[in-house]
Amino acid sequence: MPPRAHHVGLTVSDLDRAVAFYRDVLGLAVVDRFSVDGEAFATGVGVDGASAEFAHLDADGVRVELVAYDPEGTAVESGTVNRPGTAHVGLSTPDLDAFYESLPAEVETQSAPQRTASGTKILFVRDPEGNLVEVLEV
Template sequence: MSNDVTPSAHHYGITVSDLDESLAFYRDILDLDVLAEFDVGGEAFAEGVGVAGASASFAHLDAGGARIELVEYDPEGDDRRGGTVNDTGATHLGLSVPDVEAFHESLPDDVETIADGPRTTESGTTILFVRDPDGNPVEILDA
């Protein structure tokens, strides 16, 4: 493929049911900076995403060089929250922190974790999976 058509990463998208609630989690709990908030609709958008009559509200956040896009669609799609990371097609967001234990201790009590605390894997990486308000898994790992 020639370099003028080789893709490069622009953002990582997560569909959410309530943008305000999810934005509060990603901004306030995960401490990501908000880059932009905007709405998109119209026929070209609906055709582009393949959802008749679709419009959406977006928030873009800075995750240290990676752009995270939160999207709330109207109309809403099927509810698939709470899956596990080994489901085919499953996605998760991975964010690094200097100290996973300290991050875990700083979480509010109402933030769901998949295990009851961080785990150090065979590779030596310390991980902790949390769930956002829609149940999407977010992996926190050591930097």
């Protein structure tokens, strides 16, 4: 079964400011706010010591994910998911391990599937242009 659309993710430097813009200026409804950290999250996103705050907003059935990584002790390098301005497409699948095993050998992954402290199982891959694609199990 191919993955299904789940969200469009944008990395921001100031989550409160970004939420205010998307909520107050664009009229999107805030669906959820939460934080994620821990070794599985850092490994899953490919950023040592990563921790982040998230906001999910509803854009008429399309989930917009805003994420602000904690800048303390987290290096930001070109091409990493924690760099402000970075975008990713989020897809979902019911069996992430089976999806991972089915990937062609030439597909670049950040890591094997990881279950984060929030309970979400994630995997990041890169498309042929280097864009990030998150696949999560739901």
